[in-house]
Amino acid sequence: MKKMIARLTGFFLLTAISTMVYAQKDIYEIRVFKMKSDAQVTLTDNYLKDAYLPALHRMGIKNIGVFKPLANDTAVIKQVYVIVTYSSLDAWHNTKLKLDTDPELNASGKAFLDADTAHLPFVRVESTLLEAFPDQPNLIPTTLHANPDALYELRSYESPTKVLHQTKVKMFNEGEEIKLFKRLDFQAVFYADVISGCHMPNLMYMIVFTGADARTEHWKEFGSSPEWKQISTDPKYRNNISVNHIDSILMHRTAYSDL
Numbered sequence: 001m002k003k004m005i006a007r008l009t010g011f012f013l014l015t016a017i018s019t020m021v022y023a024q025k026d027i028y029e030i031r032v033f034k035m036k037s038d039a040q041v042t043l044t045d046n047y048l049k050d051a052y053l054p055a056l057h058r059m060g061i062k063n064i065g066v067f068k069p070l071a072n073d074t075a076v077i078k079q080v081y082v083i084v085t086y087s088s089l090d091a092w093h094n095t096k097l098k099l100d101t102d103p104e105l106n107a108s109g110k111a112f113l114d115a116d117t118a119h120l121p122f123v124r125v126e127s128t129l130l131e132a133f134p135d136q137p138n139l140i141p142t143t144l145h146a147n148p149d150a151l152y153e154l155r156s157y158e159s160p161t162k163v164l165h166q167t168k169v170k171m172f173n174e175g176e177e178i179k180l181f182k183r184l185d186f187q188a189v190f191y192a193d194v195i196s197g198c199h200m201p202n203l204m205y206m207i208v209f210t211g212a213d214a215r216t217e218h219w220k221e222f223g224s225s226p227e228w229k230q231i232s233t234d235p236k237y238r239n240n241i242s243v244n245h246i247d248s249i250l251m252h253r254t255a256y257s258d259l
Contacts (some may be wrong), residue, residue: 026132026139028192029088029105030204031215033159034123035078043112043121044080051109053103055102055214056084056238056245059095065189065259067152067251077123081154081251083190084258085139092129094157128197130204133169139190142208149211149249152189157174158202158245165201169193172203180227184249186218188259199245215250 003137033044053064065083072078086092099105106113113119127140132138172178172191181188191205209215222228232239253259 012185014188023134023137024087025137026190026192027089027092028130028139028190029084029086030221031082031084031126032126032128032129033071033082035080035123036076036123038078039162040070040121041078041080041124042181043119045117045254045256047109047112048119049254050080051062051105051112052082053256053258054108055099055105058104059098061095063139063258065152066254067154068254070250070252072112080254081249085190087131093175098130116214126198128199129189129195130131130192130197131196132192133173133178133203136180136188136191138190142187142189144187144208145211145253147210147258150253150254151209151215152206153209154204154206154213154247154249154251156202156204156247156249157201158173158199158247159242160244161202164238164242165203165239167236169203170188171231171239172205175201175234176227177231180222180225180231183227184218184221184225186222197241 035041035044048066053066056064061084061086067081067083069075069079069081084197085197086095113123119257142150157168161169178188187208189206189208192203194202195205209218231237
């Protein structure tokens with residue numbers, strides 16, 4: 001009996017350790033709504049605020065981020081970014097099926113979902129699916145949420161080959177680039193690998209600052225840090241060729257965003 005108890009204790013201990021080491025990685029969906037007019041922006045805002053986010057909240061999905069690029073006011077194509085977190089790909093798929101048949105969502109979002117062709121709410125919607133990095137397997141809401149000047153930066157690193165992309169991902173995790181971001185208090189919401197999207201292979205992450213000056217200071221400190229100098233010059237990470245295109249989108253949260 002004692003041996004059986006010892007075996008069971010060992011089994012449950014190993015299971016607990018495995019769960020801690022191999023934490024379930026979040027799945028993120030980034031939707032980008034593209035619009036041409038302020039009227040379309042208003043329609044999209046109203047749909048997200050009054051229909052889409054409430055529907056997700058009813059399904060138990062929290063910490064939904066809704067953001068607008070700083071350039072929206074003068075841009076020909078205006079954009080709204082929506083970031084939703086799921087526990088797995090199955091959860092993402094099941095949520096999609098539920099949303100398609102949700103009577104409350106279809107009723108409250110009718111002006112958007114079944115818009116008259118003379119008053120279309122958007123030009124196009126893009127969707128990207130991502131899987132969280134192992135060194136930050138779950139989304140971390142920022143402590144700057146209540147700061148009206150908080151600056152959200154969404155960065156995307158595209159690589160010319162699959163192997164170079166994998167090398168860049170290792171740079172963030174095994175190369176301890178994420179650890180450096182943490183030391184410098186970059187307030188990263190997520191780091192993730194794109195598993196489906198229109199720009200692949202690539203990785204994306206979001207970081208938050210108190211404002212523009214803080215962003216400048218943080219990146220300056222990052223670039224001059226001894227850790228970055230060591231990581232960026234390490235031959236195994238091939239930093240000079242692992243990325244051939246970088247996008248940096250500066251945004252503010254909307255008033256109804258959870259993040």
